[in-house]
Amino acid sequence: MKRELLAIGIVVLILFGLPVGAFIYQRQQTSSDSTKRVIIIQATVPEAGGxxxxxxxxNAGETVTLRFSSMDVTHGIAIGPGLGIDxxxxxxxxxxxxxxTFDKAGTYTFYCNTWCSPDHWRMRGIVEVTDPDNPDAIPIAxxxxxxxxxxxxxxxIDANVTMGMADHPQPDVLTFDQxxxxxxxxxxxxxxxxxxxxxxxxxxxTHTPMxxxxxxxxxNPSNSMNDLIHVIAYLWVSDTRFEAIQWAENYFNQNCAACHGQTGDGNGPAANQTAESPVAFGDAAYMFGMRSDVLYxxxxxxxxxxxxxxxxxxLTPEETLKLVSYLWQLAFLAPNSGIE
Amino acid sequence: MIKSQRINVFQHVPFLRGILKSRLFQPVLTLTTLFFFTLAIVTGLFGTPVGNRNFGIVFVWIVWWGLLIILLVPFLGRLWCAACPIPVPGEWLQRRGIINRRQGRLSTLRWKFPKRLRNMWLQNFGFLGIAIFSAIILTRPEVSAWLLLGFSLIGIVLSILYENRVFCRYVCPVGGFIGLYSLMAPIEVRVADPQVCATHTPKDCIIGNEYAYGCPWMVFPGTLERNTYCGMCMECIKACPKNNVVINLRPVGSDLMVAKERRLDEAYKAFIMLACALLYSAVLLGPWGWLKQWANMDTLPHWLIYAGVFLLANLLLLPGLFTLTALLSRRWGGVQVPLRQLVTDYAYTLVPLGLTAWIAFSFSLVFTNGSYAFGVLSDPFGWGWNLFGTTESAWTPFGSSLIPFLQTGILTAGMLFAVNTAYKIAGQHTPNPRQALRGMLPVAGFITSITFVFLWLYLG
Structure with missing residues (x-):
C-alpha cells in the first residue's frame, strides 16, 4: 500500500507539480531580485503582432531587465534614442x-534592426519612462x-528631387563626364x-552641393567644371569623423540597406515592396541637388x-547627422557614382 | 527447427525473470516516461513556438523518434509499448491502482469493441490522418502537444468504455507500425513449452491471478507466434504459475515467416509505412522547398493537393504497383495462389525494407538535428533558462559525412533481407525452388527499385 501511495504521489507530482514548479521557477527567474524588474518581451514579425x-x-531611475525572445524568425533588437543598446x-x-536604468522621464523605442519580414519597419515598441514624483507629467515636446x-x-520635406528648389535647375554638368x-x-x-x-x-x-x-x-572661373565637382565632393565629406562613419555604416546596413541597398543604389532586397522606389543615395547627380538638413x-x-x-x-539628432554624413560618403564613393 | 534457434534469456540471465516479475517493472518505466511526456505537453502548450527550442518538439520528434526507430523497435520490438505513457492514465483508472494487483474485475463499462474494428485499419487511417499534417505537427509545439494530449484522452475514454488496452491494440497510430516492425526484432515473449499451456486450464495469463492482470493486449501467450500484438508488459510472466513464459533471443525477422497470421490490414500497414518513408524523405530531407511549403500548409489549395497526392500514393499508387508486381509474380512463378493472398504475403517483404528505410531517414533527422537536445535540456520552454549550462550550445550536425554511408549500408541490408524474405515467402507457395525463384523475381525487382529511389533521395 505504501508503494502504491508513493506511486500516486509521484504521478500527482508529475502531472501537477511539474507544470506548477516550472511556472514558479519562471516567476522566480523574472522577479528574483525585487530591485530589478524583469520584463519579458516576445518578438514576432509585425504581421503576427510584432x-x-x-x-x-x-519609472525614471528604475533598473529593469528587458528580456527579448524571438518567437519566429531572426530579429535584431536595439533600443534608442541615445542609449547605444544593440x-x-x-x-x-x-x-x-x-x-x-532609464535615468530621465521620456519615451524610448525598442525596435528590430534586422530585416525580418515585409513589414519589418513596423516592428517597434516603446518604453515610457515616467517621473515617479510626478507620474502624470506630460513630457515636454x-x-x-x-x-x-x-x-x-x-x-x-516630402518632395523628392531637389526638395522643391525649382530655382536651382540642374545644369548639364550633372551628367558627370567624370x-x-x-x-x-x-x-x-x-x-x-x-x-x-x-x-x-x-x-x-542648409545648402545643396549644386x-x-x-x-x-x-x-574659380578658369577651372573646369569636372575639377570643381571633385572639390565639392571633397568639401561635403571633409569634416566627417572616421568613428562616425563606422557607426553610421553599421547602422545603415542594419536598418536602411534592405530598401536603399548596401551601396546606396536604391535597390535593396526589399526595394520592390515599398510604396515608392527607395532613394538611391549612391546617385551623385541626385545628391548634388539634395541638402543635408532635408536628408536629416x-x-x-x-x-x-x-x-x-x-x-x-x-536616433538622437547627433546620430541622425552621422547617418547623413554616411549618405554623402555613399554618394561620392559608391560604385554607381562611377568611382572605383 | 525454428524453435531450436531461440535462446531463453532467463537461462542465461536468471535475475531478469525476477525483475520482470516485479510489479514495479512497468510502473518504473511508465512513471519515467510520464515525466518527459508531461514536460513535452506543458512545454508544447506554454513554451516558445519555435520548434527547435522547445522540448516538446525536440525530445518527442527527434530524441524519442530516433531512439524508437533506430534502437528500440529493431532491437527490442514492442518494449516501448510497455513504457509508453499515453495509455497508462486510462489503464490506472481501469485498475484503480498503479503498481499493485487490485483484485476483482477491471473498472470499465465493459462495452464490446466492434468486431469489424478489431484489426489495424483504424491504426492505418489514423496514421495517415496524422501523416498528412506531419510537417505541421513536427514543427509546431502547440499542435504537437494537443496531439499527444488527444492521444492520452482517447486512451482514457477507451479505457472507460472497454476492458484492457483497446487503444494500444486497435487505435494507436504509432502502435500499429511498432507492431508490424517488431516482427523484425531479435527478441520475443513466448512460452517455453506450448504443451504446458495447453494442459493448464486456469489460463492465469488470460484472466489474471493475485500476482498479475490478464493480458491487457488480449493475446494468449500459449499460442503466440508473432510479436505484432504483444505489448511486452510482462504481465504474463508475472501471472504464469508454471514459469513457462520466457524472453527469447531469436534470428532477426523470424515472425515474417509465420504464414497463417498474415492479414491485409497488416499488409496495408506495410504499404503505408513504406510510402510514408518515401514521401517524408522527399518532403523533409529533399531539396524541394516548394514541397515543404505545400506540406506546411502555406496555402490551403497547396496543402489539399499535397494531402490528396499523399493519400493516393499511400492507398492506391504503392499498393497498386505492388499488386501488379504480385500478378507478375504469379504469372512467372506459375503458382495458383489467390491474388489477395499473394499481395498480402509478399507485403511482408516490405517490413524489413520499410524499417531500414525509416532508420535511414532517421539517421539524417537525428544526426543532423540531435544537437538541439542540449539546448532544450537546459531551457525546455525556451524562456531563457539555463538549468545545466547548455542553453547556448550551438546547433552542430553530427556525422554529416558519415550519414550517406550509414544510409546506404542500412538500405542495402534491408533490401537484401527483403529479397531473401521474398524468396522464402515464394517458397511457401510452391515446393519447387525454381518456381519460387521465378515467382520472387518481380518482387525483388520492386524492392530493388524502391531502394534505389531511397538512395537517390538520400545521396542525390
Whole structure:
C-alpha cells in the first residue's frame, strides 16, 4: 500500500507539480531580485503582432531587465534614442536581455534592426519612462531646430528631387563626364580659391552641393567644371569623423540597406515592396541637388506615403547627422557614382 | 527447427525473470516516461513556438523518434509499448491502482469493441490522418502537444468504455507500425513449452491471478507466434504459475515467416509505412522547398493537393504497383495462389525494407538535428533558462559525412533481407525452388527499385 501511495504521489507530482514548479521557477527567474524588474518581451514579425508587449512603463531611475525572445524568425533588437543598446541578432527561440536604468522621464523605442519580414519597419515598441514624483507629467515636446528651420523656410520635406528648389535647375554638368572623386577634390582644393561659405559646416548643412558648385565656379572661373565637382565632393565629406562613419555604416546596413541597398543604389532586397522606389543615395547627380538638413528631416520624420519609416524616435539628432554624413560618403564613393 | 534457434534469456540471465516479475517493472518505466511526456505537453502548450527550442518538439520528434526507430523497435520490438505513457492514465483508472494487483474485475463499462474494428485499419487511417499534417505537427509545439494530449484522452475514454488496452491494440497510430516492425526484432515473449499451456486450464495469463492482470493486449501467450500484438508488459510472466513464459533471443525477422497470421490490414500497414518513408524523405530531407511549403500548409489549395497526392500514393499508387508486381509474380512463378493472398504475403517483404528505410531517414533527422537536445535540456520552454549550462550550445550536425554511408549500408541490408524474405515467402507457395525463384523475381525487382529511389533521395 505504501508503494502504491508513493506511486500516486509521484504521478500527482508529475502531472501537477511539474507544470506548477516550472511556472514558479519562471516567476522566480523574472522577479528574483525585487530591485530589478524583469520584463519579458516576445518578438514576432509585425504581421503576427510584432513585440508583445509593445508598450512598457518604467519609472525614471528604475533598473529593469528587458528580456527579448524571438518567437519566429531572426530579429535584431536595439533600443534608442541615445542609449547605444544593440543586442544584435536574436535567433528563433533564443533569448537576449539587457539591464538598463532609464535615468530621465521620456519615451524610448525598442525596435528590430534586422530585416525580418515585409513589414519589418513596423516592428517597434516603446518604453515610457515616467517621473515617479510626478507620474502624470506630460513630457515636454522635443524641439528640433533643424526641422523647425526647414519648415520656417518653406522647404517641402516630402518632395523628392531637389526638395522643391525649382530655382536651382540642374545644369548639364550633372551628367558627370567624370564621377565625383573625393581624392581628386582633396588635391585640387589646395589649388583653388574656396568661398568662405563652403568652409562653413552650417552653410553646407542648409545648402545643396549644386549651390556650392555655383559659388565655387564664380570664384574659380578658369577651372573646369569636372575639377570643381571633385572639390565639392571633397568639401561635403571633409569634416566627417572616421568613428562616425563606422557607426553610421553599421547602422545603415542594419536598418536602411534592405530598401536603399548596401551601396546606396536604391535597390535593396526589399526595394520592390515599398510604396515608392527607395532613394538611391549612391546617385551623385541626385545628391548634388539634395541638402543635408532635408536628408536629416526625412530620416527623422520618415517619408509620407513612401514606406520610409521615421527614425526620430530611434536616433538622437547627433546620430541622425552621422547617418547623413554616411549618405554623402555613399554618394561620392559608391560604385554607381562611377568611382572605383 | 525454428524453435531450436531461440535462446531463453532467463537461462542465461536468471535475475531478469525476477525483475520482470516485479510489479514495479512497468510502473518504473511508465512513471519515467510520464515525466518527459508531461514536460513535452506543458512545454508544447506554454513554451516558445519555435520548434527547435522547445522540448516538446525536440525530445518527442527527434530524441524519442530516433531512439524508437533506430534502437528500440529493431532491437527490442514492442518494449516501448510497455513504457509508453499515453495509455497508462486510462489503464490506472481501469485498475484503480498503479503498481499493485487490485483484485476483482477491471473498472470499465465493459462495452464490446466492434468486431469489424478489431484489426489495424483504424491504426492505418489514423496514421495517415496524422501523416498528412506531419510537417505541421513536427514543427509546431502547440499542435504537437494537443496531439499527444488527444492521444492520452482517447486512451482514457477507451479505457472507460472497454476492458484492457483497446487503444494500444486497435487505435494507436504509432502502435500499429511498432507492431508490424517488431516482427523484425531479435527478441520475443513466448512460452517455453506450448504443451504446458495447453494442459493448464486456469489460463492465469488470460484472466489474471493475485500476482498479475490478464493480458491487457488480449493475446494468449500459449499460442503466440508473432510479436505484432504483444505489448511486452510482462504481465504474463508475472501471472504464469508454471514459469513457462520466457524472453527469447531469436534470428532477426523470424515472425515474417509465420504464414497463417498474415492479414491485409497488416499488409496495408506495410504499404503505408513504406510510402510514408518515401514521401517524408522527399518532403523533409529533399531539396524541394516548394514541397515543404505545400506540406506546411502555406496555402490551403497547396496543402489539399499535397494531402490528396499523399493519400493516393499511400492507398492506391504503392499498393497498386505492388499488386501488379504480385500478378507478375504469379504469372512467372506459375503458382495458383489467390491474388489477395499473394499481395498480402509478399507485403511482408516490405517490413524489413520499410524499417531500414525509416532508420535511414532517421539517421539524417537525428544526426543532423540531435544537437538541439542540449539546448532544450537546459531551457525546455525556451524562456531563457539555463538549468545545466547548455542553453547556448550551438546547433552542430553530427556525422554529416558519415550519414550517406550509414544510409546506404542500412538500405542495402534491408533490401537484401527483403529479397531473401521474398524468396522464402515464394517458397511457401510452391515446393519447387525454381518456381519460387521465378515467382520472387518481380518482387525483388520492386524492392530493388524502391531502394534505389531511397538512395537517390538520400545521396542525390
Amino acid at each position: 513585440f508583445q508587449p509593445s508598450a512598457i512603463k518604467v 543586442l544584435g541578432h536574436v535567433d528563433p527561440g533564443h533569448v537576449k536581455e539587457v539591464t538598463v 522635443y524641439h528640433d531646430p533643424i526641422i523647425e528651420r526647414l519648415v520656417a523656410e518653406g522647404v517641402n 564621377p565625383p572623386s573625393i581624392e581628386k577634390g582633396n588635391i585640387l582644393a589646395a589649388t583653388l580659391s574656396i568661398p568662405e561659405e563652403l568652409s562653413d559646416a552650417e552653410w553646407r548643412l 549651390e556650392g558648385l555655383e559659388l565655387l565656379a564664380d570664384k 528631416a526625412k530620416i527623422r520624420r520618415g517619408g509620407m506615403g513612401t514606406d520610409m519609416p521615421n527614425f526620430g524616435t530611434l
